[in-house]
Amino acid sequence: MTVDPHAKAWGWVAHLIDGGVTPWSSYAGRDAAAAGERLPGAQQLELLRRVNQATGGRSRGAGSIIRASLAGRGQPEQGLVGLDDVRPGVEPSRLPDGELLRVAASALADALIVGGLPEPEEAPPARRRRRHFTLVGDPWVAIPLRHELTQAGYPPGGPRSHTYVVGGRFDQLVVNAWSAACFDNGPAPWETWLAKWAERDRPPARVDLVKIAGRHRPRARSVDLVLDPELLRGLVGVRRPLTVPAPISVHALEMARRVAVVLGGLVSAEERKVLLRARLLPALSAVAGPRLALPQQQMPWAISQSQRMRRELTEAGYPVHGSWDANWDIGDSDTASVAIPTLDRPTEAGALKVALSVLGKETLGL
Amino acid sequence: MSRRRVLLHVGTPKTGTSHLQDVLFRNRSLLMTHGINYPGQRFDAHFLGALDLMRMTWGGLEKEAVGAWDRLSGSARSWPDTTILSHEIFAAASPEQIDRALTSLGDAEVHILVSVRDLARQIPAEWQENIKHRHILSYRKFISQIQDPARDTRVSSWFWSVQEVPAVLARWSEGIPAEHVHVITVPPPGAPRDELWRRFSRAFGLDEIDLEATSERTNPSLGAPETALIRKINKRFNTLVEPADYRPLVRELLVHQTLSARQDSPRLALPPAVHPWARELNQQWVEEVRTAGYDVVGDLEDWLGGPPVEEYVDPDHPRPRLVTDAALDAIGALLQENARLRQSEIALQSAVSAARADGHPVRRVAEQIVNSLEGSAPGRTSLNLYRRARGRLPGSH
Numbered sequence: 229m230t231v232d233p234h235a236k237a238w239g240w241v242a243h244l245i246d247g248g249v250t251p252w253s254s255y256a257g258r259d260a261a262a263a264g265e266r267l268p269g270a271q272q273l274e275l276l277r278r279v280n281q282a283t284g285g286r287s288r289g290a291g292s293i294i295r296a297s298l299a300g301r302g303q304p305e306q307g308l309v310g311l312d313d314v315r316p317g318v319e320p321s322r323l324p325d326g327e328l329l330r331v332a333a334s335a336l337a338d339a340l341i342v343g344g345l346p347e348p349e350e351a352p353p354a355r356r357r358r359r360h361f362t363l364v365g366d367p368w369v370a371i372p373l374r375h376e377l378t379q380a381g382y383p384p385g386g387p388r389s390h391t392y393v394v395g396g397r398f399d400q401l402v403v404n405a406w407s408a409a410c411f412d413n414g415p416a417p418w419e420t421w422l423a424k425w426a427e428r429d430r431p432p433a434r435v436d437l438v439k440i441a442g443r444h445r446p447r448a449r450s451v452d453l454v455l456d457p458e459l460l461r462g463l464v465g466v467r468r469p470l471t472v473p474a475p476i477s478v479h480a481l482e483m484a485r486r487v488a489v490v491l492g493g494l495v496s497a498e499e500r501k502v503l504l505r506a507r508l509l510p511a512l513s514a515v516a517g518p519r520l521a522l523p524q525q526q527m528p529w530a531i532s533q534s535q536r537m538r539r540e541l542t543e544a545g546y547p548v549h550g551s552w553d554a555n556w557d558i559g560d561s562d563t564a565s566v567a568i569p570t571l572d573r574p575t576e577a578g579a580l581k582v583a584l585s586v587l588g589k590e591t592l593g594l
Numbered sequence: 595m596s597r598r599r600v601l602l603h604v605g606t607p608k609t610g611t612s613h614l615q616d617v618l619f620r621n622r623s624l625l626m627t628h629g630i631n632y633p634g635q636r637f638d639a640h641f642l643g644a645l646d647l648m649r650m651t652w653g654g655l656e657k658e659a660v661g662a663w664d665r666l667s668g669s670a671r672s673w674p675d676t677t678i679l680s681h682e683i684f685a686a687a688s689p690e691q692i693d694r695a696l697t698s699l700g701d702a703e704v705h706i707l708v709s710v711r712d713l714a715r716q717i718p719a720e721w722q723e724n725i726k727h728r729h730i731l732s733y734r735k736f737i738s739q740i741q742d743p744a745r746d747t748r749v750s751s752w753f754w755s756v757q758e759v760p761a762v763l764a765r766w767s768e769g770i771p772a773e774h775v776h777v778i779t780v781p782p783p784g785a786p787r788d789e790l791w792r793r794f795s796r797a798f799g800l801d802e803i804d805l806e807a808t809s810e811r812t813n814p815s816l817g818a819p820e821t822a823l824i825r826k827i828n829k830r831f832n833t834l835v836e837p838a839d840y841r842p843l844v845r846e847l848l849v850h851q852t853l854s855a856r857q858d859s860p861r862l863a864l865p866p867a868v869h870p871w872a873r874e875l876n877q878q879w880v881e882e883v884r885t886a887g888y889d890v891v892g893d894l895e896d897w898l899g900g901p902p903v904e905e906y907v908d909p910d911h912p913r914p915r916l917v918t919d920a921a922l923d924a925i926g927a928l929l930q931e932n933a934r935l936r937q938s939e940i941a942l943q944s945a946v947s948a949a950r951a952d953g954h955p956v957r958r959v960a961e962q963i964v965n966s967l968e969g970s971a972p973g974r975t976s977l978n979l980y981r982r983a984r985g986r987l988p989g990s991h
Contacts, residue, residue, distance in 0.1 A: 299649040305688035314764040427833040493656035
């Protein structure tokens with residue numbers, strides 16, 4: 229029987245580092261000598277235990293998880309119940325998901341930083357005979373397509389470019405704007421962010437296609453609205469198919485958002501963008517899960533914005549590629565695709581599940 | 595043996611810390627001639643250091659905090675004498691963050707300083723600070739959350755992380771001799787105006803230095819009707835006003851420049867029914883600090899606080915006439931500021947047109963913009979933010 233609770237606690241830490249999944253309250257294994265000046269916090273230890281559960285004990289990132297800082301605001305760092313500690317003692321398995329997410333976001337941010345910025349990709353020389361274009365609009369589509377086109381020798385820009393404004397159904401544009409921001413500046417939580425635009429009765433700035441098109445009009449050779457991204461290939465003069473990015477799981481977006489927020493205080497804005505897009509996005513794209521959809525109570529606002537933008541874009545006389553009816557108008561809810569499961573908001577439980585799967589993998593170099 | 599000392603002032607909020615930090619910052623050159631280093635080229639360098647150390651977000655300001663703690667600790671390591679680091683949100687640091695902080699200070703002799711004030715004054719002050727930072731929680735719910743032993747809301751977990759003084763002291767003083775831990779008590783109401791400064795000066799070893807101790811940067815308190823007004827503004831307009839606009843327009847223009855001048859309005863106080871609970875907690879804390887043997891600057895009896903107020907004014911149900919009165923002052927301030935900005939815009943438009951017509955360099959227009967912005971506090975705030983972003987303030991990152 230253990231007489232030294234601290235030795236038992238260090239034994240439990242060793243058990244977790246070895247891939248164990250026994251909760252603290254049930255641990256009756258071996259004691260161990262102290263492996264540091266202070267026991268890791270309960271939040272960190274419980275996250276490791278959950279990662280072990282998710283990976284069958286095959287996680288390689290135990291050390292970085294238990295050393296991760298508690299990011300942001302929440303409960304103070306907790307200790308283990310039954311120990312004499314300056315920290316309040318808890319049974320770690322009862323910690324709320326939000327507390328574990330604070331550690332997870334920190335650990336993932338650390339992993340991205342430690343992994344370093346990817347080597348800059350050297351773009352091939354631009355093809356001499358190519359159309360000059362600028363690609364703006366829906367950032368979830370435009371940003372990766374600009375990159376793909378550059379890597380294929382069709383960099384955007386050039387004198388007297390055609391400007392192509394990527395659009396689509398307004399409810400999806402809103403989701404895409406928030407999604408893109410999750411891999412950029414780390415926006416406010418989805419519901420807070422959405423409420424801001426709905427209350428202002430305006431579209432989010434990054435998908436306010438009327439303003440975007442208007443800004444480019446004076447300098448561009450022409451400004452065209454592209455409602456179906458599949459048509460871009462022909463418009464920019466590229467033969468090979470383009471990879472129009474698919475939406476990713478709503479919980480993966482929430483996890484990315486939290487990591488982006490933590491990274492915001494650790495690296496420059498540009499470095500953050502690169503780390504999130506080049507390293508975290510590929511890891512999260514592989515995670516299955518429901519997609520984000522606009523909540524029903526915001527649909528009247530979405531329909532109103534959609535109709536207004538269509539009217540103003542039509543009045544402005546921009547050429548349109550794609551069909552307003554098929555690619556723009558928001559129909560009745562039962563005309564939307566119901567084959568793909570959707571959720572109108574992320575959950576902490578869902579985001580934590582994503583974190584556990586990513587933390588357990590080697591992808592981020594943990 | 596190293597002579598280096600670091601005086602690390604880690605809390606608590608609402609104990610006159612803004613004034614202390616302002617005096618230290620404005621007198622930093624003079625302090626250096628006396629062997630005291632107060633690092634940082636901007637007044638909020640220590641705040642940014644705290645955000646960096648604790649990986650906290652703060653309405654977008656965290657972007658300016660990248661590397662801030664390393665700069666502060668680096669300065670402390672390279673200074674051969676005494677360095678003062680001060681920010682009240684250090685109180686919330688976790689043991690792991692504290693370990694990192696203390697390790698980064700090298701072999702300096704570290705002293706921990708905590709300024710404390712009775713809960714009867716801290717609770718309304720913290721609620722008001724929440725409201726000044728865009729929150730909308732009622733005073734009743736605020737008190738209810740902090741009294742809940744679960745402490746599982748954002749409000750209550752933050753409040754206790756920075757205000758539960760024995761826990762703050764325990765976290766920060768682990769491994770530090772008791773005689774190097776200093777508790778500074780805020781004097782009771784009615785004490786001489788400079789008594790708090792005298793206590794800070796004694797605690798930080800500044801008595802022999804002729805510092806300019808008047809401060810531009812204070813955190814003036816609002817009355818109950820004024821706080822109620824700001825809460826209403828938050829409820830109505832939070833989704834319409836970005837944080838970067840809220841700071842100069844609401845916090846600076848309305849709160850600090852306009853509504854805080856209304857000192858005749860009823861003050862915020864702790865509800866009499868809550869007073870016994872707060873006093874009992876303070877009593878407990880006084881005993882814990884006394885037992886711990888820390889150095890006390892001031893009088894621990896101050897920390898017990900005074901009796902409950904005789905006439906309590908509930909900020910959740912203020913007299914409508916008083917709120918309307920405050921609102922009219924606020925509208926007046928906004929009208930004046932708006933009028934000034936309109937005139938400025940008209941002048942700038944003419945200047946731009948003239949510059950285009952005459953082919954004058956853009957620099958003249960830029961100078962006019964700068965002159966216009968420097969004419970008001972919100973304008974100066976905007977200008978400073980712009981300059982920082984462009985790396986044009988000394989020591990900008």
